Amino acid sequence: MTSATPTALDRRPRLLVLDVNETLSDMTHLGDRFVEVGVPPYLAAPWFAGLLRDGFALAVTGRNAAFADVARSSLHTVLHDKANVEAATRHIMGGFLALPLHDDVRDGIRALRALGLRLVTLSNGSVDIAEGLFERGGIRDAFEHVLSVEDAPAWKPAASAYAYALGECGVAAEDAMLVAVHPWDVHGAKAAGLRAAWIDRTGAPYPDAMEPANLVARSLPELAAQLEALPADE
Structure with missing residues (x-):
């Protein structure tokens, strides 16, 4: 209720x-992509919430940023300790193409x-x-x-x-x-x-x-x- x-x-x-x-x-499937790059699947939800927060902050300050750019930037923060951040980011972002x-x-x-x-x-x-x-x-x-x-x-x-x-x-x-x-x-x-x-x-x-x-x-x-x-x- x-x-x-x-x-x-x-x-x-x-x-x-x-x-x-x-x-x-159904974005729950993005959790599988996190697992595949060695990150816990439960991080998918806070990552998405974080990228929305960042997008809202940019909008309030006059910037209409591309969703993909904000998503990648937010993923770099989540994946900062991975050996190959760029490859992991590309793999997760690719999940949007298969949802x-x-x-x-x-x-x-x-x-x-x-x-x-x-x-x-x-x-x-x-x-x-x-x-x-x-x-x-x-x-x-x-x-x-x-x-x-x-x-x-x-x-x-x-x-x-x-x-x-x-x-x-x-x-x-x-x-x-x-x-x-x-x-x-x-x-x-x-x-x-x-x-x-x-x-x-x-x-x-x-x-x-x-x-x-x-x-x-x-x-x-x-x-x-x-x-x-x-x-x-x-």
């Missing part, structure tokens, strides 16, 4: 803006499209990584646009990142909904005027300090069922 009460919706959104890393891609979708994503995306919703992505990662993920998963045709903050003024959760996606799609903020597993992303979208759905894959409490999501679901099919129950936007 979440510790923040979701805020009610009176209609479906016209546009869903989906996060990619961890929301759609699978979460088990619920394919059916969930199809269910959301069946409701007539427009689907796009907005990732702090690269377009190429997202495109490859969707091609491997057989869902690329479901997305109108595959967008990345690489082409926006700043990383999410900066308001300008969400504004970039809305501008590309020609949709007002109040007619769009972000879908993400990250409370910081939900919070950012809400602050930018979008509605938001939190995909709670772990059962962890939602942070009280963050703006609450409008909808909370444990999977994308569950989110589709919740949206189906709402009146369609006219």
Whole structure:
């Protein structure tokens, strides 16, 4: 259960803006790459959290750095005592090219499209990584646009990142909904005027300090069922 009460919706959104890393891609497999270079797999999660922290810090100070550059820099810190840091870094980064979708994503995306919703992505990662993920998963045709903050003024959760996606799609903020597993992303979208759905894959409490999501679901099919129950936007 979440510790923040979701805020009610009176209609479906016209546009869903989906996060990619961890929301759609199953990044637990990167732990195997850490093992293969002689590093404990439990370091994968704090490494990813650290690279997001660094990306946010750069965004706040006016730099829109490439995700891959920040990820490599953060890996150099984690792997600093390895004999061949560069080779180990390349091996782990290569794992992004082989990540699978979460088990619920394919059916969930199809269910959301069946409701007539427009689907796009907005990732702090690269377009190429997202495109490859969707091609491997057989869902690329479901997305109108595959967008990345690489082409926006700043990383999410900066308001300008969400504004970039809305501008590309020609949709007002109040007619769009972000879908993400990250409370910081939900919070950012809400602050930018979008509605938001939190995909709670772990059962962890939602942070009280963050703006609450409008909808909370444990999977994308569950989110589709919740949206189906709402009146369609006219």
